[in-house]
Amino acid sequence: MPSLDQALRAALDARQPLLAELHTQGTDCYRLFHGSQEGASGLTADRYGAQLLVQSFHQPLERDDLLALHATINQHLGDELLLVYNDRSQGNSRIDRSDPVYQAEPAALDDLVGHEWGLNYRVRGRHPGQDPLLFLDLRNARGWVKAHSAGRAVLNLFAYTCGVGLCAAAGGAREVVNLDFAEGNLAVGRENGALNPTLPTMQFIQSDYFPAIRQLAGLPITARRGHKLPHYPRLAARQFDLVFLDPPAWAKSAFGTVDLLRDYQSLLKPAILATAANGTLICCNNLAKVALADWRDQVLRCAEKLGRPVRDCQVLAPAADFPSQDGQPPLKTLILQF
Ligand SMILES: C[S@@+](CC[C@H](N)C(=O)[O-])C[C@H]1O[C@@H](n2cnc3c(N)ncnc32)[C@H](O)[C@@H]1O
Incomplete structure (x- = not known):
C-alpha cells in the first residue's frame, strides 16, 4: 500500500493536464483526490475556488496527515487554499475539536464563490446540509x-x-x-x-x-x-x-x-x-x-x-x-x- 502522501502526489500528477484544461475553461472547482480509487478509501479532497474541502467518510484523518495533505496540495497548485475539514465518518460527526486545524479559520467558512464553466457558484464549507453545494x-x-x-x-x-x-x-x-x-x-x-x-x-x-x-x-x-x-x-x-x-x-x-x-x-x-x-x-x-x-x-x-x-x-x-x-x-x- 502506498502511503497517503505517495497516493496524493500520484493523484495530483495524474490531474496535471485536466487541471490546465479546467483552468482555461473557467473552472476552479474539482476533485483533487478521489480516495476510493486512488489509494485512501473514504477520503476526498475537493477544491472549491479558494477553499480546499477535505472529507473523510470511514475514519477521521489525523491532524498531521491533514496538515501534510493541505501543504502538498498548496505546493502543487502554487496557491494558499483555505482548509475546511468535514469528518463524516461517524454519522453526522462533523469534527468539532478544540484544535483550530479541525475548526477551520473564519475566512474558510465565509461565503465564497467558486467557478465552473465560467459561471459563479456559492461555496460554503459548512451549512445546514451535509453535502457540498455543488456536486x-x-x-x-x-x-x-x-x-x-x-x-x-x-x-x-x-x-x-x-x-x-x-x-x-x-x-x-x-x-x-x-x-x-x-x-x-x-x-x-x-x-x-x-x-x-x-x-x-x-x-x-x-x-x-x-x-x-x-x-x-x-x-x-x-x-x-x-x-x-x-x-x-x-x-x-x-x-x-x-x-x-x-x-x-x-x-x-x-x-x-x-x-x-x-x-x-x-x-x-x-x-x-x-x-x-x-x-x-x-x-x-x-x-x-x-x-x-x-x-x-x-x-x-x-x-x-x-x-x-x-x-x-x-x-x-x-x-x-x-x-x-x-x-x-x-x-x-x-x-x-x-
Ligand atoms: C442528490 S440531490 C440532486 C442533485 C442535483 N440534481 C444537482 O444538480 O446537484 C437531491 C435533491 O433532491 C431533492 N429531493 C429529494 N426527494 C425529493 C422529492 N420527493 N421531491 C422533490 N425533491 C426531492 C433534495 O431536496 C435534493 O435537493
Whole structure:
C-alpha cells in the first residue's frame, strides 16, 4: 500500500493536464483526490475556488496527515487554499475539536464563490446540509446542458442548488424551471442566480417531485386508500424541450419513494411524458451497485413501453478527476434523444 502522501502526489500528477484544461475553461472547482480509487478509501479532497474541502467518510484523518495533505496540495497548485475539514465518518460527526486545524479559520467558512464553466457558484464549507453545494462529478453533464440549451425550455428536476438550471440559462435557454422540495436548496439556487447577474432569471418551484411531475405529464395524482395527501402546488400539464432528472439514491415523502435500486421507473415514466417530442431527457443514477448496462436497458425499455422510443442514447461519464479503475463510475448519466 502506498502511503497517503505517495497516493496524493500520484493523484495530483495524474490531474496535471485536466487541471490546465479546467483552468482555461473557467473552472476552479474539482476533485483533487478521489480516495476510493486512488489509494485512501473514504477520503476526498475537493477544491472549491479558494477553499480546499477535505472529507473523510470511514475514519477521521489525523491532524498531521491533514496538515501534510493541505501543504502538498498548496505546493502543487502554487496557491494558499483555505482548509475546511468535514469528518463524516461517524454519522453526522462533523469534527468539532478544540484544535483550530479541525475548526477551520473564519475566512474558510465565509461565503465564497467558486467557478465552473465560467459561471459563479456559492461555496460554503459548512451549512445546514451535509453535502457540498455543488456536486463535482456532475460537471460534464452541466457542461453538456450549457452547450445544448439554446432556445429550449428546460426543466431541472431534483434541482438541489440549481447548477444545471444555471448552465441552461447560460446556454441561452428560453425558459428554465428548477424543481425541488427543499426551500433551503432552492434558496442557494436563487443565490447562484444572483451571483450571475447577466443571465436571464430562472423559475423555482418548491414541490415534491411526484405530484409536480405527474401534473406536468398529465397523469392523475392518487392518494393511498385512507390517506389524505398534503398540500401541493397546482401545475398545468406541459412539456419541456430538455428535462434533467438527477434524483437522490433514496428518499421517502408523503407522495412516494425515490428508490433508484428498486424503482427507477416511477421517476422516469412521468419525466419521459413531460419531455417534448424531439426533446432530450438526461437521466442519472448515482448508485454504485446499479450496473450501467442493466440500468440503460431498463430506461430504454420504459421509453419503448410508453410509445416514446429513444432515437439516440449517449453515455456521459464524469471527468478524469473522478477516475474509476473498472470503468464503472457510480454516477451514470444517459442523454436520451426522442
Ligand atoms: C442528490 S440531490 C440532486 C442533485 C442535483 N440534481 C444537482 O444538480 O446537484 C437531491 C435533491 O433532491 C431533492 N429531493 C429529494 N426527494 C425529493 C422529492 N420527493 N421531491 C422533490 N425533491 C426531492 C433534495 O431536496 C435534493 O435537493
